Amino acid sequence: MEAAASAAVAAAKETALAAAAAASAASKEAAAAAAAATEAAATVKKATVKASAAALNAKEAAAVATAAGEAAAAAAANVAAATAALQASKKRKWGSVDHISRVPDAVLGSIVSLLPTKEGARTQAISRRWRPLWLSSPLNLALDRGPNSKELITKILSEHPGPARRFSVCISQNDDKIEGWLSSPALDNLEEFELTYTFWGNNKDKLCLLPLSVFRFSPTIRVATFHGSHFPNLIAQLSLKFPCLKQLALERVTISEDVLQGMLSGCPALESLELMKVFGIDRLCISSQTLKSLRFFAGWTSQGLFLHELVIEDAPCLERLLRLDPVGTKSIKKIGGATKLAILGMLSEDISELHLGSSVFQKMIAVSLTTKMHTMRVLALRSTGPNLDAVVNFLKCFPCLERLYVIFKSWEVINNVRSYDPLDPIESLELRLKNVVLKNYDGTKSSSIDFAKFFVLNAKVLKEMKITLPYHRQHRWFAKQFSLLRVRSRASQDAQIEMRCGSHEYFTHIKGTHDLSTHDPFDLPSIGCSKCKEKGLGDAVYQI
Structure with a gap:
C-alpha cells in the first residue's frame, strides 16, 4: 500500500x-x-x-x-x-497574447495599406482571415524601376479593385505603360501621387510630356510629386481645381508661369510647396492663405535660370522660406504679408534687393530698417568677408532671433572690429540669441576671428557656438585659435564654443519642407573632415 x-x-x-x-x-x-x-x-x-x-x-x-x-x-x-x-493558439506568437486577432478588420486594413507594396501583398499568406484584407484595403502601390516592375504594376492594378491611397512609380522616358496605369479603376479616388521619369543631365528638351490623364485625380489628391516631366501649356486652359492638395513638389520639370500660377490658384488647401530646378519660370508671385512652407532652388545652368524672382505677396500662414544654392540670381524680391514667418534662409549678396515689409536690403546691406519681424526664430545667411555690419542689421530686423547660421565666403577681407553700444541695445543679443553656427570659418583671417569674437563678447544668453573649418588643421592650430577666442569678458559664461575641421559646406540638401515638425531644417550634422577620417581620428571636436 x-x-x-x-x-x-x-x-x-x-x-x-x-x-x-x-x-x-x-x-x-x-x-x-x-x-x-x-x-x-x-x-x-x-x-x-x-x-x-x-x-x-x-x-x-x-x-x-x-x-x-x-x-x-x-x-x-x-x-x-x-x-x-x-x-x-497556434496562430499566436509564442509566449504572448494574440491581440492582433481581436483587432477589427477595418483597422487591420488601414495597417496593411500603410505597408510597402510587396509586404502588404504578402499579408494574404498569414491566414484565412488575412487573405481578403489586402484586396479590401486602400491600395498602396509604390515601386521603383527593377526587374519585372512594369509587369508587377500591371498585375496589381488588374487584381486590386481599389480605391487607391498611393501611387508612386519610377519609369523610363519612353515607357508606354503609364497611360494604361493611370486609367485603371484601381486608382480611383487616389490620394498620393508620385511620378518620376528617369532623367540624366540638365537638358530640359528631353523631359517627358506629362500625360493629361494625371489630372483626373485632381478632386481627391492630397500629395503630388513630379520629377522629370514637361507640363504642357494646355493645362492653363483646363482651370484645374485641387481642393484637397496639401503638398506639391516639382523637381527638374518645365512649366510655364501661367500653368504654375493657375495650378496654385486652384489649391485652396496647399500647405507646402517645393520647387527644385524648375525650368520656365522667371517670376513667381505667391498669394496663399494656407501655405506654411516654401522650399526652392534658385540658380542657373547652361539650360537657363531657375526662378529669377520670387515675390511673397500675401501669405499669412507662411512659417518657413527655404532658398537653396543662392548663386547667380536675385530670387527673393519681396516678403510681405508673412506675419508668421519663423525660418528664413539662405540670404546672400546675390539678392540685389530684398524688401522685408517696409525694410529694404540691397546686396545684404540695410538701406532702410523700418520693419521688425518678431516671429523670426531661425536665420541662415551667406556672407562675403563675412560682413559683420550686414549681419548685425539683420539682427536688428529680427529682434526675437534664437538661432543664426552664417556661411563664410572669404573672398574679401573686411574690417569686422565693431564696438557694441549698450545705449543702443540689440534685443536679440540681449535676450534671445542662443545658438550661433559658423561654417567655412577661415581662422587665418582677422575678419573671421573678429566676427566670431563679436558674438562671444556680446550675445548675453548664448548657449552654444559651433565653428566648422573648410580644411584640415592640427591640434596646435586649434590651441592658438582658442587663445584668440577665450576672452574673460565673454557675455555668456555658460556658452560652449566648439570648433572642428571639415570641408566646404552649403545648405543645398536641407529637408523639412513638408515635415513641419522639423524644428530647424538647417540643423544638420557636419560633413566631417576627410583627412581626419583617413587618419582614424573620426570627427574631432575641440571645445573652449
Whole structure:
C-alpha cells in the first residue's frame, strides 16, 4: 500500500510539473491552468509528507493515496486544458497574447495599406482571415524601376479593385505603360501621387510630356510629386481645381508661369510647396492663405535660370522660406504679408534687393530698417568677408532671433572690429540669441576671428557656438585659435564654443519642407573632415 502511494505521488508530481511547464507557454487560459497545476503540486507535496509520517498506518496511507490520486487526476485535467489552449493558439506568437486577432478588420486594413507594396501583398499568406484584407484595403502601390516592375504594376492594378491611397512609380522616358496605369479603376479616388521619369543631365528638351490623364485625380489628391516631366501649356486652359492638395513638389520639370500660377490658384488647401530646378519660370508671385512652407532652388545652368524672382505677396500662414544654392540670381524680391514667418534662409549678396515689409536690403546691406519681424526664430545667411555690419542689421530686423547660421565666403577681407553700444541695445543679443553656427570659418583671417569674437563678447544668453573649418588643421592650430577666442569678458559664461575641421559646406540638401515638425531644417550634422577620417581620428571636436 505504501509503495502504491509513493508511485501515485511520483506520478502526480511529474504530471503537475508537466502541466506547469505547458501552462507557462500558453495564453491566458494556459496561464490559469498553470496556476491550478501549481496548486495541485502543493497538495501532492503535502500528501507526500503525510504518507511518510503514516507509513505504519495502512488505513491512513490508503486515504492519503486516494487524495494523491485525486490530485493527480486534477493535474491531468489541467494538462489537457493547457494542451487544448496551446492548440487553440497556434496562430499566436509564442509566449504572448494574440491581440492582433481581436483587432477589427477595418483597422487591420488601414495597417496593411500603410505597408510597402510587396509586404502588404504578402499579408494574404498569414491566414484565412488575412487573405481578403489586402484586396479590401486602400491600395498602396509604390515601386521603383527593377526587374519585372512594369509587369508587377500591371498585375496589381488588374487584381486590386481599389480605391487607391498611393501611387508612386519610377519609369523610363519612353515607357508606354503609364497611360494604361493611370486609367485603371484601381486608382480611383487616389490620394498620393508620385511620378518620376528617369532623367540624366540638365537638358530640359528631353523631359517627358506629362500625360493629361494625371489630372483626373485632381478632386481627391492630397500629395503630388513630379520629377522629370514637361507640363504642357494646355493645362492653363483646363482651370484645374485641387481642393484637397496639401503638398506639391516639382523637381527638374518645365512649366510655364501661367500653368504654375493657375495650378496654385486652384489649391485652396496647399500647405507646402517645393520647387527644385524648375525650368520656365522667371517670376513667381505667391498669394496663399494656407501655405506654411516654401522650399526652392534658385540658380542657373547652361539650360537657363531657375526662378529669377520670387515675390511673397500675401501669405499669412507662411512659417518657413527655404532658398537653396543662392548663386547667380536675385530670387527673393519681396516678403510681405508673412506675419508668421519663423525660418528664413539662405540670404546672400546675390539678392540685389530684398524688401522685408517696409525694410529694404540691397546686396545684404540695410538701406532702410523700418520693419521688425518678431516671429523670426531661425536665420541662415551667406556672407562675403563675412560682413559683420550686414549681419548685425539683420539682427536688428529680427529682434526675437534664437538661432543664426552664417556661411563664410572669404573672398574679401573686411574690417569686422565693431564696438557694441549698450545705449543702443540689440534685443536679440540681449535676450534671445542662443545658438550661433559658423561654417567655412577661415581662422587665418582677422575678419573671421573678429566676427566670431563679436558674438562671444556680446550675445548675453548664448548657449552654444559651433565653428566648422573648410580644411584640415592640427591640434596646435586649434590651441592658438582658442587663445584668440577665450576672452574673460565673454557675455555668456555658460556658452560652449566648439570648433572642428571639415570641408566646404552649403545648405543645398536641407529637408523639412513638408515635415513641419522639423524644428530647424538647417540643423544638420557636419560633413566631417576627410583627412581626419583617413587618419582614424573620426570627427574631432575641440571645445573652449
